[in-house]
Amino acid sequence: MKHTNDTAAQETILKRYLNPTQVPVGALKKEFDEAGQDGLLYRGIPFFSWNGDMDPDELRRQVREMKKVGLAGFFMHGRTGLITEYLSERWMACVDACIDEAKKVGMNAWLYDENGFPSGGADGRVAEAGEEFARKTLHCLVETPRSFKWRERTIAAFAAKRRGDSFEDLRRLAGQEQANALDERSVILHFYYMAHGYVDVMSKKAIRRFIDLTYEHYQNEFGDKFGTEIPGIFTDEPSYGLLPWSFELPERFKKETGTDLSDTLPGLFYRVPGFQKARHDFWNTVLTLFTEAYMGQIGPWCVEHGLALTGHVAWAETLMGQMTFHGASMPSYEPMQIPGTNHLAMRLMDATREKQVTSVARQFGKPRVLSETSGGMGWGVDFEHLKWVMEWQLALGVNLFCQHLNHYTLHGPAKRDIPPSYHYQQPWWNEYKMLNDYIARLSFMLTQGKRTADILVIHPIGSAWTLFDGSDIAGGVDTHGGEELIAYNDRQAEICNAMLAIHRDFDYGDELLLARHGKADGDRFIVGEVSYRIVILPELLSIRRSTLDLLKAFAADGGKLVCIGQAPTLVEGVPSGEPAKVLSGAYHFALPPWPADFQKAGRFGQPKCFEGTLTTLKAEMDKIAAPSLEISDQTGREVAHIYAHERALEGGWRLVFLV
Template sequence: MSLADELRTLRSEYMTAPFWFWNDVMDPQEVRRQIAEMSRQNIGGFFMHARMGRVTPYMSQEWMTAVKAAVDEARQRGMFAWIYDEDGWPSGFGGGAVNALGEEYLQQYATAEIIPCNGSVGPKLDRPKYIIAAYATGKKVNGFGDCHRLDPNDLPGSWSRLPATCRERLVVFRRELHNYRRHFSPEAWADGYVDVLNPKVTRAFIGKIYEAYRREIGKAFGGSVPGVFTDEPSYHELGWSEPVVRLPMSPVLEREFEKRYGAPLLDNLMTIAFGGPEAIRARWCFYSCLAHLFSHNYTRILAEWCQRHKMVFTGHYLLEEHPRCATHVIGDPMLHYYYQQYPGIDHLGKDLDLKDFWSSARVLVKQASSIAHQFDKPRVMCETFAGGGWHFGIREQKWMADWQYAMGLNLVCQHAFHYSLRGFRKRDYPPSLSFQQPWWPLSGDLGAHFARLGYLLTRGRRVVNVLVMHPIESFFATHEPGGYPWPNDPMNESLKKLVEYLLAHQIDFDFGNEALLKRHGRVDGAGIRLGSASYDAVIVPHSLTWRKSTLTMLRKFAAAGGRLYFVEPVPTHVEGQPTDAYGPLLEEAMSLGHWQAPEFRQCIADLVGPAARRACRVLGNDPRNLDIMVMHRRTEEQDIFFLTSGAKTEHTASIVFDVPGFPMQVDTVTGRLLPIPHTRENGECRIDPSFDFAKSYTICFKRSRRASLPTPETQVSQNTLCRPGDPLPYQIDRDNALILNRGELFIDGCSVGIMSTLDAEQALAQHGNGPQAFMRFTATSETRVSGAELLLETPENFEIKIDERVVPVPAQPLWFVDPCMKRVPIPGGLKPGENTIELHFRWRQGLEIEP
């Protein structure tokens, strides 16, 4: 089949699949209606996401009725209904069913308390049964100097026998159970998250949620129900201002730590928490152990269950975008991606890369796409656009998603499609990218673009020759658990710079994970092979420590003639212990210099560029060229390039391709192949494309004779040209609306002031249930408006008056924009001048006043 034939048909599996917020009463007919809306705009599936505002009880028979309706409608339309495995997030507590099983299922911490002491009199401790370790120390609370572990049951009697130098402070670690109310859920069981390090907990989660879905819709598994999304599980919450040092803890962790390292974990708590001479080694051991347990006892178990039932396991993990934060809460993101059939990430916000502490979006994407390339995983999922705002439209979606596709993602999960906008739901991480939007009828072309792009960027394999060793275990070794927000993190900044500069020079690369390199890596000639991928060049970034197995492999690679590069500062430890073993290796490797040096970016271009054997290069010194991202895939018949720019201003670039064949541009909206102007010189093909906001190019070089390619098509524009200042013809495609979201609030007849409806709810909440209230709005019109309607959520909760006249509410009102927004006809319409609209009600908690 020719490429033109392949592109003629849109395939649902390559379309987007949005987060569909199930956030109200789930009516099966409304479920089917909304799926039909998605289908018409080339949306290929959806994730059924239980969300704040949900009224239908989670996992109830009514819930399953709606699920079955969604699965059936998806099947009829050739779409895919994905399971979301939790009631809100983070995944694991099973809608309260798992954490209700008892304390042994709850997430635990070792929380430090520092108690000043009178040197001669020992303290008497409260809550002794929760104390798991106690240390006597000097004025400095760390592992330096005198520090003695105590038996808490011997206090205060043993205090006097301690050296005077360590009787200044007592540090007590108490076992603390997780207790954090999930604000998205009204049920009391929302207190307490679960121990994701414990396989018993994961299997209970499967029993309560996964098996329940299998009983109800298991016949569709692997068909119209392709897989499961897990959302932001973690072994620790970040805590935006940690008041104390709090370490993840579990009986499973204690056993595994001692098994691996031959020492009790509790003997090392002081050093892990507060530092000391052995802190680098202790912290490396601690977080390595956590990373292994979480990925092995949570992600692996769920992924294997999905595999057995012909399902795909995907989703994303908390704070995976920043290695320092990942260390604190999830360990090693790439180990999770290794087990997932479709590795998944979350790219929040409306910018490609935030210019602050969190700006590691390139690192985030490459972590997942590297695993997919190395272990033949066909798709990489990205939850994206959350918090973009209500103005986030078609162009913004394309601009951001194209950038993600260029780095290796190929399954977009839009955040989000809101089933309902009633009340506070409209403020739940907008936008809603669904039928509520005015641009929705025009979004089918965007869906077609994503579908064809997703198809093309799963053909063949990525062309990558460079491996960047991921320094996650150096983050383990240097992590101070009480140091949030960890400002001025040089290792993170240097990694970001390295990744940014490589991609700016069209040097594609994969990250190499140490744990996976040990399991699946080997030196192959003058290259390194990891899984099914091979590399001619290896870069060791700014780091502190590497495994013995990694050091051994790098030595073999360099001895075989492989190109090895180091970024300064160079490592000084092996598995957290100081060593001089890197000396001979550094002599054989090339230095890229210090990451803060002015010439660092140019060193990467000059030294790594030739080794990368780039098939695509952007010429010239325009700084906007550094924003051009390139994806190169190769099949048996052709080379496929996808190019996009993160810049928002128009500019023209000169780009050369060192591949055989003739270039054809793919129109991803229509599927047509179009010639693209080009020149050839010295075997290279040059094009000069113009980039602008959200503009991208998909170019295929087919290894065939020119005669077999399609001929240019002549296109005649159907647009009418208008001169500046001329009237522009237009037509309104939906009723015009005036938003009344500010009015005067009266409580028990007294004016409280003019305020927004949201502020009015907060003011009323201070009065408890019962007061009589009304809110007065005004609308001014220059002419009489017949046929005017008042749009109101839950009109049945109010007595409506317009100019003192009571307005009747229809028994079954029509809706506008969203089914929750009811049309109430205004008898006689609006008069010229000021019109007064009043909503009268008796206030009760839970009542919402919405425009």
């Protein structure tokens, strides 16, 4: 039987999560104290790792344990070691028991949409429908005319002559006969796809099947509890493979660009004529398909059915990672009611990942930002390290935590599943409430008022697209795309870290989102709900036409434009002098190159900035506009290792959180 929602009841918890109460300044102390005593909306919601033979009574006991240590709820998440069949009648009985026990003890039960991760495959059931639904990847094999065979999965083939690391005299082949006629001085670039398991996350049809198998299944069983006892659902790291391919890609590419995708394939792998435009158009189409198919379908489904969609995309911390898994991170956050990120391991990384998600949340009026945090910190983790990592994320705009993770059992392989377990197995379990109370108070305070940052930094992902060499995807994710892209990523991360180190808070502006929601309004640049007075181009190589038009209007009305390094020389991958003309009146400066012995990461992976970068950036930004906040030592030197989160409260009050 399909349940219906009780809208009045739904508002009592879902709307409270999505619209935290704004407290008068005079009452903040009282509410701050109470958030640490109860404060359900500000407490952790860990992954409840279901990794054994699940028993409803034991689940109820563990729910009570989580309540005892000050947690607000849990995401019911199938993991390594699970014996109970996923989404079976027994599974649903276990979900029901947890929902019921959570209600009894004053907690919330949250759903998780997959068995393991990444989300999207419904535990392999989506791909069972056939190759159309399965993940596919694009490959290029350089062959001789003698070895080449036109195969069922061949997309295109080109005759070519080698030229160093690239090729020249490319000519598309119509079939095997033309290949057979080539002499041995030629090579053939053979483009084909391979099909894998999982799911094609760029296919609306495939993701619709995922929704039917998972989301609709939960709706049929527990729809009457959506928004009340079940506030929301977590989706985790939907991703394609490298280089992504979908049966829907050629048609959409033709529609977007007017070009046959097959004609442009050599440019994705090698630096042949026109490669920058080929790459821009390819990755832009991939991003559009992914965003529309995945979050673009699941987000509206959740709104319609009274759930908050939360979760995160994979490997958002680097430009290489974003291209490896989803094209660009920021557009995926717009359809989410509680945008999220993740922060794993005992280290502080570049702040890019957190700044991306908190920027979108602010621009689209989403006051809560979740972080899947503290996974993989090891069995020796203590409160000092947990506090250290969560405070750093709070300073960057996160205000809701999903601890990774609480294991149902440590039997069998479970004990090796990304330890530790933040659950009853820990010797410090009975003291855990102290930390949860502390984080709840901070999370409450950092939902009050509004962030004050009025600087927008144009996100560099579009420039990264033009650099990504598809022929260089060996090794780990952060080595994909070639040395030039890796160096570009490192420079962009340093600019992000340096802005925060000199206490110039900012938001990123994703160019796809700017095209939809950006406008110039006098000397202010508007994105969604936020107004900016300074726009920075951080060593961009390529820029969208829509962004350039916005910047032209902004500059014409007296807006402050800042160009770090030279102006972009490409418009959507095509060489152009127009950006230099539009930016001729902007404030220009360059950052110094890194010395050869500069080490980018410090202890525990904490990011560092070259001193020359900090000095130059601060001096130049001080010329452009006075800072709202300065943190200096007794000598007047900026204290770069302290991050600041500044918020405006009613009545002209300011709230500043320092870490």
